[in-house]
Amino acid sequence: xxxxxxxxxxxxSIENRRNTMTLLALKTPxxxxxxxxxxxxxxxxxxxxxxxxxxxxxRGVNVFYGNKQALQDVELDIPEKHVTSLIGPSGCGKxxxxxxxxxxxxxxxxxxxxxxxxxxxxxxxxxxVDPVLxxxxxxxxxxxxxxxxxxxxxxxxxxxxxxxxxxxxxxxDEIVFRSLENAGLLGxxxxxxxxxxxxxxxGQQQRLCIARAIAVEPEVILMxxxxxxxxxxxxxxxEELIERLRETYTIVIVTHSMQQAARVSQRTAYFHIGHxxxxxxxxxxxxxxxxxxxxxxxxxxxx
Amino acid sequence: MSNFDITVGPGTQAxxxxxxxxxxxxxxxxxxxxxxxxxxxxxxxxxxxxxxALLCLFTLFATVVGSGYTAFWQTMIKLDVTxxxxxxxxxxxxDREVISTANFRMPVRQAVFALFPEVKGRQxxxxxxxxxxxxxAFQIRKIxxxxxxxxxxxxxxxxxxxxxxxxxxxxxxSAEVPESDRRVSDMQIAWFERLKQRGLIETTxxxxxxxxxxxxxPELAGILGALSGSFYxxxxxxxxxxxxxxxxxxxxxxxxxxxxxxxxxxVNINNLAAVPSIVFGLLGLAVFLNFFGLPRSAxxxxxxxxxxxxxxxxxxxxxxxxxxxxxxxxxxxxxxxxTPLQVVFHYVLPLAMPGVLTGTIIGMAQAxxxxxxxxxxxxxxxxxxxxxxxxxxxTVMPVQVYLWSDAPERAFIERASAAILVLLGFLVMMNxxxxxxRRKFExxx
Numbered sequence: 001x002x003x004x005x006x007x008x009x010x011x012x013s014i015e016n017r018r019n020t021m022t023l024l025a026l027k028t029p030x031x032x033x034x035x036x037x038x039x040x041x042x043x044x045x046x047x048x049x050x051x052x053x054x055x056x057x058x059r060g061v062n063v064f065y066g067n068k069q070a071l072q073d074v075e076l077d078i079p080e081k082h083v084t085s086l087i088g089p090s091g092c093g094k095x096x097x098x099x100x101x102x103x104x105x106x107x108x109x110x111x112x113x114x115x116x117x118x119x120x121x122x123x124x125x126x127x128x129v130d131p132v133l134x135x136x137x138x139x140x141x142x143x144x145x146x147x148x149x150x151x152x153x154x155x156x157x158x159x160x161x162x163x164x165x166x167x168x169x170x171x172x173d174e175i176v177f178r179s180l181e182n183a184g185l186l187g188x189x190x191x192x193x194x195x196x197x198x199x200x201x202x203g204q205q206q207r208l209c210i211a212r213a214i215a216v217e218p219e220v221i222l223m224x225x226x227x228x229x230x231x232x233x234x235x236x237x238x239e240e241l242i243e244r245l246r247e248t249y250t251i252v253i254v255t256h257s258m259q260q261a262a263r264v265s266q267r268t269a270y271f272h273i274g275h276x277x278x279x280x281x282x283x284x285x286x287x288x289x290x291x292x293x294x295x296x297x298x299x300x301x302x303x
Numbered sequence: 304m305s306n307f308d309i310t311v312g313p314g315t316q317a318x319x320x321x322x323x324x325x326x327x328x329x330x331x332x333x334x335x336x337x338x339x340x341x342x343x344x345x346x347x348x349x350x351x352x353x354x355x356a357l358l359c360l361f362t363l364f365a366t367v368v369g370s371g372y373t374a375f376w377q378t379m380i381k382l383d384v385t386x387x388x389x390x391x392x393x394x395x396x397x398d399r400e401v402i403s404t405a406n407f408r409m410p411v412r413q414a415v416f417a418l419f420p421e422v423k424g425r426q427x428x429x430x431x432x433x434x435x436x437x438x439x440a441f442q443i444r445k446i447x448x449x450x451x452x453x454x455x456x457x458x459x460x461x462x463x464x465x466x467x468x469x470x471x472x473x474x475x476x477s478a479e480v481p482e483s484d485r486r487v488s489d490m491q492i493a494w495f496e497r498l499k500q501r502g503l504i505e506t507t508x509x510x511x512x513x514x515x516x517x518x519x520x521p522e523l524a525g526i527l528g529a530l531s532g533s534f535y536x537x538x539x540x541x542x543x544x545x546x547x548x549x550x551x552x553x554x555x556x557x558x559x560x561x562x563x564x565x566x567x568x569x570v571n572i573n574n575l576a577a578v579p580s581i582v583f584g585l586l587g588l589a590v591f592l593n594f595f596g597l598p599r600s601a602x603x604x605x606x607x608x609x610x611x612x613x614x615x616x617x618x619x620x621x622x623x624x625x626x627x628x629x630x631x632x633x634x635x636x637x638x639x640x641x642t643p644l645q646v647v648f649h650y651v652l653p654l655a656m657p658g659v660l661t662g663t664i665i666g667m668a669q670a671x672x673x674x675x676x677x678x679x680x681x682x683x684x685x686x687x688x689x690x691x692x693x694x695x696x697x698t699v700m701p702v703q704v705y706l707w708s709d710a711p712e713r714a715f716i717e718r719a720s721a722a723i724l725v726l727l728g729f730l731v732m733m734n735x736x737x738x739x740x741r742r743k744f745e746x747x748x
Contacts, residue, residue: 102638104634104637104638107633107634107637107643109561132640132641132642133640134640135637135638135639135640136639136640139638139639140634140638142631142634142635142638144631146629146631146632146634146635147635148632148635148636148650149632149650149653149654158636158639158641158649159639159640162639162640162641162645162649163640209635212635212639213638213639216639216640
């Protein structure tokens with residue numbers, strides 16, 4: 001697996017970025033151990049055999065809302081225990097894409113998904129795949145914190161309860177406390193476990209949603225603009241948390257903030273009007289994008 | 304941490320501003336007066352409308368209360384009745400059969416005549432015996448059956464006066480009106496005044512109104528029969544319509560595919576809410592009574608008809624309420640791996656409950672006040688006995704109001720108003736329950 005040094009390096013590498021840009025030299029990607037598939041590239045067809053290395057591999061993903069095509073032929077590999085950020089201007093399809101990964105698009109009327117989304121080599125749109133089990137394996141955190149109208153404790157306990165993960169009250173307590181601890185929330189809510197989840201602050205609510213997601217012990221956590229409704233301090237806390245969660249989980253994050261993408265992710269994919277324009281190591285996307293549209297976006301000319 | 308240059312691209316040039324004949328500011332200022340005037344006008348219309356509605360409501364209540372409050376009081380007469388054993392129990396063996404069939408009108412008549420020994424003529428005597436309600440005889444029979452040892456002694460009873468004298472006492476019949484135009488004669492009025500002077504007349508709370516069923520005699524008639532009938536009918540309606548309607552709403556809103564068929568169903572549910580209630584009555588008559596052979600005039604059939612009528616109301620309200628639950632909650636639960644059914648029953652339905660309950664109570668209140676469909680299935684019959692179950696012949700409150708308001712006796716009109724007051728009381732209680740439940744469920748947010 002990947003070493004921890006990436007964590008400490010991130011800050012540095014961002015600081016260095018401007019220098020790199022002025023020097024017009026490509027910085028070596030932080031993650032040296034990734035296969036060729038994970039290098040920055042303008043999409044052609046990815047090697048179908050790359051599934052072996054990726055936690056999630058998408059091949060030829062097309063999404064339609066009714067007659068309107070929202071995503072065209074997306075090919076993307078998401079490496080395990082890394083943070084992959086999806087960036088792009090509004091309406092580019094990044095949220096649509098992230099919702100394909102755990103089949104949340106199923107519940108949208110008139111939404112149709114074509115292509116393959118392989119999770120550990122198995123197509124999640126295959127006939128034998130149960131969306132309920134899939135969503136237990138791929139947790140999701142949404143743009144707006146959406147705790148259940150229940151107590152803090154019950155919010156976290158809900159997932160383990162419906163899946164029968166805890167045999168008794170003690171086990172459930174342990175899961176809840178561990179999840180809150182891992183979400184960095186336990187200290188703040190220890191004496192408020194019975195208070196409604198909605199009584200917490202926005203940032204706390206979002207971390208509660210993360211605790212709720214990790215209580216089911218997923219393999220992948222999808223985050224759809226998790227910080228867009230939060231202030232910078234709450235955002236910083238979530239970003240720290242993502243940094244920590246990466247050791248255990250594969251994380252995919254949609255973000256509007258390029259700084260955030262640069263700070264938290266090792267991999268970045270740039271979407272533009274339904275197309276995946278470019279993907280690669282975060283550093284390379286920000287310092288040496290190959291596509292003009294990516295360059296314009298990361299330099300702030302559009303979006 | 305990071306210090307990206309967010310370079311602004313080649314800036315957009317300011318476009319040429321549109322030119323008004325006057326400055327935009329003056330134009331807006333001039334228009335503001337008109338805009339505020341429109342708002343003021345609208346507020347005034349609103350306040351006038353509310354004032355008018357309040358006035359109408361007040362008039363309605365004043366009328367109903369004014370003509371109905373006296374029904375809660377009953378004019379009674381103290382009567383000393385001698386129970387001669389040769390009249391009631393000639394054989395002297397205290398046989399209940401014999402006692403219960405005995406003529407108790409006789410001792411009552413004797414007691415009334417004893418009040419005014421000077422009255423001799425047949426015509427006068429007939430008028431005199433009419434000042435007391437025939438209920439007095441039933442009252443004595445009950446007393447004697449409860450305690451046969453009283454036979455042979457003299458007892459004092461408090462019996463209702465006849466409904467006409469009661470109305471006179473309450474001021475609903477005026478002595479100013481020529482004798483030929485009123486139901487109490489001058490002589491009866493004179494007797495009544497003398498009884499009053501002797502202290503034999505008393506006005507008590509009219510318990511009969513709440514403890515008895517219908518009767519031909521207004522002073523013996525009560526609403527308990529109709530209230531029980533309404534209760535049993537409502538129980539049937541609620542038990543049938545609530546689960547069906549909420550289930551239908553959940554299925555249509557959360558699970559049914561959105562296609563032409565569900566669209567047709569949706570349109571028809573909305574249409575069903577607009578079907579005249581009498582049509583539901585005809586349907587009930589044809590299907591429940593004639594085809595399934597359910598008992599006529601029974602709360603079970605009435606409740607089923609009203610359930611049909613209430614279904615669309617609850618379905619429409621429940622669907623609207625389910626639809627208003629934010630998708631974020633559904634997504635949160637789905638994202639954790641809850642099944643769609645778990646999403647609905649753990650989150651969506653509990654959150655939609657205030658709306659669902661409001662719809663239910665509106666539907667139930669509508670059903671409680673419904674008359675027309677029940678006429679079709681025979682719940683308009685004159686029923687004296689208080690129904691004891693779902694299949695007993697019964698009538699309901701609004702039908703009772705209808706029956707009484709149609710009666711020729713002035714005293715029944717008064718009782719109809721009283722029944723309306725009781726019915727309104729129940730409706731207010733139901734609405735209070737709706738408000739309470741809504742508050743209670745909303746707190747869970």
